[in-house]
Amino acid sequence: MTxxxxxxxxxxxxxxxxxxxxxxxxxxxxxxxxxxxxxxxPYEVVVIDDGSLDGTADVLQQLSQQHPFLRVVTHRAGRGxxxxxxxxxxxxRGHIFVFxxxxxxxxxxxxxxxxxxxxxxxxxxxxxxxQGQYEKxxxxxxxxxxxxxxxxxxxxxxxxxxxxxxxxxEVIPTRPDWHRFMxxxxxxxxxxxxxxxxxxxxxxxxxxxxxxxRIPVGLLDLMSVWFQLRFGRKPLLFFGVPxxxxxxxxxxxxxxxxxxxxxxxxFRPLLTLTLILVISxxxxxxxxxxxxxxxxxxxxxxxxxxxxxxxxxDRSHLNS
Numbered sequence: 148m149t150x151x152x153x154x155x156x157x158x159x160x161x162x163x164x165x166x167x168x169x170x171x172x173x174x175x176x177x178x179x180x181x182x183x184x185x186x187x188x189p190y191e192v193v194v195i196d197d198g199s200l201d202g203t204a205d206v207l208q209q210l211s212q213q214h215p216f217l218r219v220v221t222h223r224a225g226r227g228x229x230x231x232x233x234x235x236x237x238x239x240r241g242h243i244f245v246f247x248x249x250x251x252x253x254x255x256x257x258x259x260x261x262x263x264x265x266x267x268x269x270x271x272x273x274x275x276x277x278q279g280q281y282e283k284x285x286x287x288x289x290x291x292x293x294x295x296x297x298x299x300x301x302x303x304x305x306x307x308x309x310x311x312x313x314x315x316x317e318v319i320p321t322r323p324d325w326h327r328f329m330x331x332x333x334x335x336x337x338x339x340x341x342x343x344x345x346x347x348x349x350x351x352x353x354x355x356x357x358x359x360x361r362i363p364v365g366l367l368d369l370m371s372v373w374f375q376l377r378f379g380r381k382p383l384l385f386f387g388v389p390x391x392x393x394x395x396x397x398x399x400x401x402x403x404x405x406x407x408x409x410x411x412x413x414f415r416p417l418l419t420l421t422l423i424l425v426i427s428x429x430x431x432x433x434x435x436x437x438x439x440x441x442x443x444x445x446x447x448x449x450x451x452x453x454x455x456x457x458x459x460x461d462r463s464h465l466n467s
Contacts, residue, residue: 382438
């Protein structure tokens with residue numbers, strides 16, 4: 148990972164993952180300059196070249212010489228948007244991050260409206276609500292409805308551009324594609340949400356990186372996030388309840404088998420069913436206990452991380 152140097156203080160950092168966006172980047176950076184230069188807050192644009200093969204690196208080198216607010220992070224190979232946002236966040240200096248793609252489907256002129264609720268103290272995360280017609284509206288609508296139903300978040304669109312406080316990145320697991328679930332994960336941690344409309348434009352250059360093959364992956368990720376948010380700290384609740392039900396059913400079936408046996412009409416498959424139910428219930432309880440041990444270790448790691456953060460903060464205050 149390489150970084151273009153810049154030391155000026157900033158308040159807002161626009162994080163821009165870019166893969167094979169050489170045709171779009173010059174216009175995108177020009178629009179950023181036009182939109183953000185008049186604003187009262189100092190800013191920077193951090194473009195993360197995620198293993199591009201189309202000359203994006205050369206374009207960014209030229210643009211960084213023309214625009215002092217531009218910083219460049221380079222991945223040697225494509226690592227995905229989640230990793231790109233993490234790399235950009237590590238080098239960004241702003242207190243407010245804005246996730247914006249480089250494909251010009253969202254106009255930089257709308258960045259100030261996303262940032263304003265955070266600067267005014269109204270919210271910690273501002274999601275963009277897509278306006279206009281677009282090809283994947285049906286799939287996006289299903290995704291958003293599922294997220295609102297499963298996670299209880301009260302924003303319309305969870306998968307567009309967004310602005311958020313720097314601290315939000317600390318609660319988001321750096322797993323592939325989990326940037327899509329930034330909003331429900333952060334909401335579960337107590338961060339305040341609001342939304343602002345953003346206009347979706349047709350793509351002018353290049354091709355979309357998201358095909359229909361991402362739908363099954365997205366659904367599995369959705370289930371994983373839901374499980375971790377709902378039962379991550381109490382795994383025995385998930386495994387223990389069905390385990391207990393199976394054990395109780397096993398005893399009921401076993402008693403029935405004994406009664407039938409005493410009555411002289413024994414039915415051997417009931418004995419087999421009893422064994423299956425009881426063993427399955429015990430196995431689920433075992434998974435739950437192992438999950439509880441892992442959850443306890445994760446809580447200890449979180450506590451340790453908070454302690455390290457406090458010590459680092461205290462040292463920075465003493466040094467200042």
